Amino acid sequence: MIYLIFKILAFILIALVAGVxxxxxxxxxxxxxxxxxxxxxxxEFEALSLAHQELQQVREADLVxxxxxxxxxxxxxAEQVRAREMAEQRSVDLEASLxxxxxxxxxxxxxxxxxxEAQQKTRNRLRELEGxxxxxxxxxxxMRAERDALQEEVSRLRSILSDVQADAEMARxxxxxxxxxxxxxxxxxxxxxxxxxxxxRRLRGMEENARQRGAAAVVPPVARTSIQPPLGARAFPDENxxxxxxERPGRVDDLTQITGIGRKxxxxxxxxxxxxxxxLAGLSSEQVxxxxxxxxxxxxxxRENWVGQAKALISQExxxxxxxxxxxxxxxxxxx
Numbered sequence: 001m002i003y004l005i006f007k008i009l010a011f012i013l014i015a016l017v018a019g020v021x022x023x024x025x026x027x028x029x030x031x032x033x034x035x036x037x038x039x040x041x042x043x044e045f046e047a048l049s050l051a052h053q054e055l056q057q058v059r060e061a062d063l064v065x066x067x068x069x070x071x072x073x074x075x076x077x078a079e080q081v082r083a084r085e086m087a088e089q090r091s092v093d094l095e096a097s098l099x100x101x102x103x104x105x106x107x108x109x110x111x112x113x114x115x116x117e118a119q120q121k122t123r124n125r126l127r128e129l130e131g132x133x134x135x136x137x138x139x140x141x142x143m144r145a146e147r148d149a150l151q152e153e154v155s156r157l158r159s160i161l162s163d164v165q166a167d168a169e170m171a172r173x174x175x176x177x178x179x180x181x182x183x184x185x186x187x188x189x190x191x192x193x194x195x196x197x198x199x200x201r202r203l204r205g206m207e208e209n210a211r212q213r214g215a216a217a218v219v220p221p222v223a224r225t226s227i228q229p230p231l232g233a234r235a236f237p238d239e240n241x242x243x244x245x246x247e248r249p250g251r252v253d254d255l256t257q258i259t260g261i262g263r264k265x266x267x268x269x270x271x272x273x274x275x276x277x278x279x280l281a282g283l284s285s286e287q288v289x290x291x292x293x294x295x296x297x298x299x300x301x302x303r304e305n306w307v308g309q310a311k312a313l314i315s316q317e318x319x320x321x322x323x324x325x326x327x328x329x330x331x332x333x334x335x336x
Contacts, residue, residue, distance in 0.1 A: 059210055066203050073196050084182065091178040098171040101164060108161045115154050122147045176262040182296070244273030253277045257313060260304035268295050281310035 122143055129140045253276045255266040272294060274280065283291070288301050301307070 062206070063210075066206065070199060070203065073199055077196055087178060087182040091175060091182060094171055094175040094178055098168060098175060101168045101171060105161065105164050105168065108157060108164065112154065112157055112161070115150060115157065119147065119150050119154070122150065172260070173262060176264055243279065245275055246273065249275050251276065255280070258304075258306050258309045260300065260306065277310050277313050280306055281314050283307050 126140055126143050126147070129143065248270075252270075255261050255269060255274075255277070256263060257277070258280065261269070269275075269291075272291060274291075283301075283306075288307065291297070292299060292301055
């Protein structure tokens with residue numbers, strides 16, 4: 001009986017030892033698995049921290065680059081504005097110079113008229129003295145010498161007048177070039193303004209996305225835009241007179257026959273659809289104002305009387321060959 005009791009106690013003890021050993025092994029396995037899971041979570045946390053730091057660096061670099069591009073664009077716009085102001089000042093200076101030279105030409109014309117009147121008086125005096133005696137003959141000789149001197153002076157003044165007229169033509173050509181350059185600068189400035197607005201809009205969108213997503217998107221390069229001169233169909237304020245051509249017509253007149261129109265101004269008029277003398281002659285006051293505003297002529301059409309000159313050319317009934325640079329079919333596409 002006692003042996004049986006000891007045997008049962010021994011079995012119970014052995015079972016307890018085995019249970020304790022199995023429990024310890026099970027706890028060690030769970031602890032090892034928990035340690036591995038903790039190491040895995042720590043590695044993932046460190047990787048996420050590095051990725052966050054890299055995204056933060058990319059965002060800061062993009063913001064710095066965007067700020068630099070914006071400053072460069074603003075500097076370029078300021079430079080274009082200064083260039084346009086210089087071109088306008090140059091145009092004003094050239095116009096003032098042209099007016100001074102025109103005044104000098106008028107003064108020289110007055111002096112030439114006075115010299116011609118003096119020469120005529122001298123000739124009349126010579127005719128009166130030709131019938132007198134020897135003393136009168138000597139005086140006639142002196143008067144003839146004076147007449148020759150006056151003729152030389154007149155020749156010299158005519159040469160000066162020719163030089164002044166040539167200088168006036170050069171000044172007029174420089175004025176036309178300055179006006180064309182000012183128009184080109186205005187077009188370029190408008191394109192730069194559009195680029196600047198587009199860049200600002202994209203920068204605001206990039207900053208908004210960066211705040212929402214926690215990272216900055218890469219700013220795509222701003223596509224540059226260009227402003228083309230107004231081609232195609234356009235309507236005059238008054239459609240009862242002159243027309244505009246959508247395309248180059250079969251007959252294209254030489255618009256430089258009009259005083260004040262050079263090759264560059266002729267190209268600008270062509271860009272509006274004006275190719276023929278009849279179109280200029282048919283312009284109404286409203287149409288003249290429309291063309292003046294489109295090309296920023298500041299009243300030049302009225303000052304130089306382009307419409308009157310065109311009507312005078314038409315009234316002379318010149319043949320088409322003398323006023324056209326190219327001929328073709330009579331039909332042309334009429335613009336609105």
